[in-house]
Amino acid sequence: MNIALLGAGHIGQTIARLLAATGDYQVTVIDKNPAALARLAGARITTRLVDTEDGAALLNELRRGHHTVINALPYHLAVVTATLAREAGCHYFDLTEDVAATHQIRRLAEGAATAFMPQCGLAPGFIGIVAHHLAKGFETLHDVKMRVGALPAFPTNALKYNLTWSVDGLINEYCHPCEAIRDGHKLDVLPLEGLEHFSLDGTEYEAFNTSGGLGTLCDTLAGRVRTLDYKSVRYPGHQALMKLLLEDLQLKDDQQTLKDILRKSVPGTMQDVVLVFVTVSGLRDGQLLQEVFARKIFADRTEAAPLSAIQITTAAGICAAVDLFREGVLPQRGFIRQEQVELPAFLANRFGSAYQQSRQVESIG
Numbered sequence: 001m002n003i004a005l006l007g008a009g010h011i012g013q014t015i016a017r018l019l020a021a022t023g024d025y026q027v028t029v030i031d032k033n034p035a036a037l038a039r040l041a042g043a044r045i046t047t048r049l050v051d052t053e054d055g056a057a058l059l060n061e062l063r064r065g066h067h068t069v070i071n072a073l074p075y076h077l078a079v080v081t082a083t084l085a086r087e088a089g090c091h092y093f094d095l096t097e098d099v100a101a102t103h104q105i106r107r108l109a110e111g112a113a114t115a116f117m118p119q120c121g122l123a124p125g126f127i128g129i130v131a132h133h134l135a136k137g138f139e140t141l142h143d144v145k146m147r148v149g150a151l152p153a154f155p156t157n158a159l160k161y162n163l164t165w166s167v168d169g170l171i172n173e174y175c176h177p178c179e180a181i182r183d184g185h186k187l188d189v190l191p192l193e194g195l196e197h198f199s200l201d202g203t204e205y206e207a208f209n210t211s212g213g214l215g216t217l218c219d220t221l222a223g224r225v226r227t228l229d230y231k232s233v234r235y236p237g238h239q240a241l242m243k244l245l246l247e248d249l250q251l252k253d254d255q256q257t258l259k260d261i262l263r264k265s266v267p268g269t270m271q272d273v274v275l276v277f278v279t280v281s282g283l284r285d286g287q288l289l290q291e292v293f294a295r296k297i298f299a300d301r302t303e304a305a306p307l308s309a310i311q312i313t314t315a316a317g318i319c320a321a322v323d324l325f326r327e328g329v330l331p332q333r334g335f336i337r338q339e340q341v342e343l344p345a346f347l348a349n350r351f352g353s354a355y356q357q358s359r360q361v362e363s364i365g
Helices: 010-022 034-036 053-060 075-088 099-109 124-134 167-176 238-248 254-266 309-325 343-346
Strands: 003-006 028-033 046-049 068-071 090-096 115-117 140-152 178-182 185-189 196-200 202-209 229-235 272-284 289-297
Touching: 003 053, 003 124, 003 238, 010 028, 010 309, 034 053, 053 075, 068 075, 075 090, 075 099, 075 167, 090 309, 099 115, 099 167, 099 196, 115 309, 124 140, 124 272, 124 289, 124 343, 140 202, 140 309, 167 202, 167 238, 167 254, 196 272, 202 238, 272 309, 289 309, 309 343
Parallel strands: 003 028, 003 068, 028 046, 068 090, 090 115, 140 229
Antiparallel strands: 140 272, 178 185, 178 229, 196 202, 202 229, 272 289
């Protein structure tokens, strides 16, 4: 299968290397940054230097015999890239967490001869697959709570945070309305609200509303669930400081300045941990029960090729989706929701097994 992979950042490079290493995919990485493309030298991966924001140039490249487009570009390019993929006759997969972009891609997929599967990362992505799998085990659903954190293993600053993924994506999810279901009704809730605290493996965490993590589950579970929500997990104190920056200092209205501050002042890290925590409650055989899925995925500190936990989990999500699609497990045209992936099939997949190999949390406080 010929893959056009757009974006040679940390996640894009990980996706490219994983797919190329199987021998089942011919991967061409397309980016406008020559230095980023140069880091793929010697990896049996073709590279193309193309301005990914130049629609005509990108369309011309996609038409060079590519079967599938994997979009690892910033979220604001999702809709235009999906549109070009349709015009080029390519299947389309991406990592976007942007709710508005996903709605537009869903409309774009209507009547298409090719498949469109956005939101193939960690959250949205794997978290929705887990939640839907647990929900199917109940005759009557009450509450579905989805919590995910991409956290530094060794927090040292006041934010108790390091940059582990896209700053653009981070600020986007902190600033946009969040979909949820309350008392059976779909509604939007405010980002950074709904603060809660919990402990896992003896470590204290907080969680609060952020945008995009539910994917399409609000539609899939509409009319079946009493409460459905998604929250990002951080170490205690992070939410209060982000509210200070975004609301009190009004940087929500000057997001570029905030992004510049974060990039300049908050160091990135490869020493991170991804926390996945899903609880589902409801009735089964007349009994009120709760099921929990809790995992921690740690960075791979192999000296030759270290990978952060967010690289591992995000790349595993989209690579598994493409792999299952190639095998014919998923629909071959139209819009594909994450929850159409069966959790056992995902975990059994050669890429999805990255989650299976993680450490399962045994105790929850």
